[in-house]
Structures are given as C-alpha cells and as structure tokens.
Amino acid sequence: MIVKPDTLRDQAYKLIRNQIVTRELPLGSHLSVADLSRDLGISNSPIREAISRLENEGLVINHPNSGFHVLTFDDKLVDQLNDTLIVTMSGCYQMCCEDGQEQDLAELLQQRLDQQASQYDGELTFEYVQTTINFDKGFVDACHNDMLSNLMESRFYLLALCAFYLYQDEKESYLSNFREHQGILEKVKTGDREEVFKAIQFHLTKKNHYNGKTR
Known part of the structure; x- marks a missing residue:
C-alpha cells in the first residue's frame, strides 16, 4: 500500500x-x-x-x-464532555449487549487497561492520559460502527486534554481513574449490566478532582 x-x-x-x-x-x-x-x-x-x-x-x-x-475549560464545558461520554459509552455498551459482543468488549477493555497500566511511570504525562481516554473509547470501538468511531476520534484530543487539565498535580485523582476503570471492566466481565451503567455514570460525574482553576 x-x-x-x-x-x-x-x-x-x-x-x-x-x-x-x-x-x-x-x-x-x-x-x-x-x-x-x-x-x-x-x-x-x-x-x-x-x-x-x-x-x-x-x-x-x-x-x-x-x-x-x-480553548479554556470551565464547569459547563467539563459537564458537557462528561455527559457526552456517559451517553456514548452507555449507548455503545447497550449495543454490545444486544449484539452479543460483551465478551469481545471485555477483552478489548482488558487490553486498553493493560496499556494504561504499562504507560504509568509515577508521573502524569499526556501519553498516559491518552490511554485513559482510549479505555473509554473501547466501548465505541467494540461496536464496530465507523460513524461512532469517527465521531469519537474527532473529539479524542479534546477529551484527553480535558482529563490532563483535570488531573494535573492531583496524583490520587488519576490513580482513582485507573481503579474505576478496573471496576468497570470487572462489572462488564460479570455481565451485571445495571452495575456497568452505574459505574460509567459515577466515573464521569464525580467532581472531587476538579478545582475550577484555569491552568
């Protein structure tokens, strides 16, 4: 080629x-x-x-x-990005369930989580933050829907930059992000659909890591 x-x-x-x-x-x-x-x-x-x-x-x-x-970040933009991810991830999870793709989704999320773990070296880098968004993007990629994938791809760097902004200088926040991803994956593996939806919702609505200051 x-x-x-x-x-x-x-x-x-x-x-x-x-x-x-x-x-x-x-x-x-x-x-x-x-x-x-x-x-x-x-x-x-x-x-x-x-x-x-x-x-x-x-x-x-x-x-x-x-x-x-x-761009600059404020509460409104952060809320909009989080709401977009909640709808996207939850909707794609529902599609995977309806199409019998839950096992494939779990395997893909495991790969993405392993990538996230391997990228972490004790410091927050943009490369690491991209792996956190790539985990969330796994719900979209598992659907094999080109339009959804393209839409997610077009906002990938915006989402990653937002996460980088939110987690900067707050080590516990991005460590908790990894633990939440582990929890989401475990719930996907067990097939408890209601708990998966709840875990996605919690993952993207907590505000304890946002200090509201422009860096």
Whole structure:
C-alpha cells in the first residue's frame, strides 16, 4: 500500500495540535496565523486550514472580536464532555449487549487497561492520559460502527486534554481513574449490566478532582 506524505495542512495541524496538548500554547492563548507561519515555516493558507480543523475538533475557539484562541475549560464545558461520554459509552455498551459482543468488549477493555497500566511511570504525562481516554473509547470501538468511531476520534484530543487539565498535580485523582476503570471492566466481565451503567455514570460525574482553576 502506498502511503501518501502529509500535506502542509496536515503537518501544520499536527504541529499546532502538539503545541496545544503539550501546553507550549497555553489554554486561552491567542493564535496568530502570521506568528505560527513564521515559527513553523509553513505558509499562511495551510496554517488557517489547520486552525479551522482544530476549531472543528474543539481545541480552538474563534472569538468574534479577538480571533482564534486555544480553548479554556470551565464547569459547563467539563459537564458537557462528561455527559457526552456517559451517553456514548452507555449507548455503545447497550449495543454490545444486544449484539452479543460483551465478551469481545471485555477483552478489548482488558487490553486498553493493560496499556494504561504499562504507560504509568509515577508521573502524569499526556501519553498516559491518552490511554485513559482510549479505555473509554473501547466501548465505541467494540461496536464496530465507523460513524461512532469517527465521531469519537474527532473529539479524542479534546477529551484527553480535558482529563490532563483535570488531573494535573492531583496524583490520587488519576490513580482513582485507573481503579474505576478496573471496576468497570470487572462489572462488564460479570455481565451485571445495571452495575456497568452505574459505574460509567459515577466515573464521569464525580467532581472531587476538579478545582475550577484555569491552568
């Protein structure tokens, strides 16, 4: 299979996205097309296209009077993201149950949990946080529904950045995330569907790890 090289737009998208998720571009910071073009050595047009894609994925916000900025998190956005995940994970779990895919789901979640465990080295990194979202995404992937998978994929970095923001400097919070994933997996394995729904709900509605401060 011939693999096409990234276009300038794709390169710009990946470079700017990486600067956002590593917080080289801090939350709320202004995005100047001219500055990014100069810093990245890419012309203005691909930079604009990349920013437009990042806006569609929720990582960039267009403020009418001040242009494009990296997103910021507040209670409303966090609640919306959590509600979206609850509906998505619960709905996909229901689909797996109806299609007799519970065993396949359990095996996939076990793989994702193992990846999460192997990535943890005592420090919170964005790579580790991606494995936590990848566990949640396992409910979607187990359905083998391309449309749902694409929708989840388009919000993957937004969800990961939100988790990174919430758990930063609070070691117990991301350790509890791992334990909750273990609990969800065990309930999936036992086939107690009502308890799975409750575990997903609890996992995504607790607020004890959110301090409401923009970092």
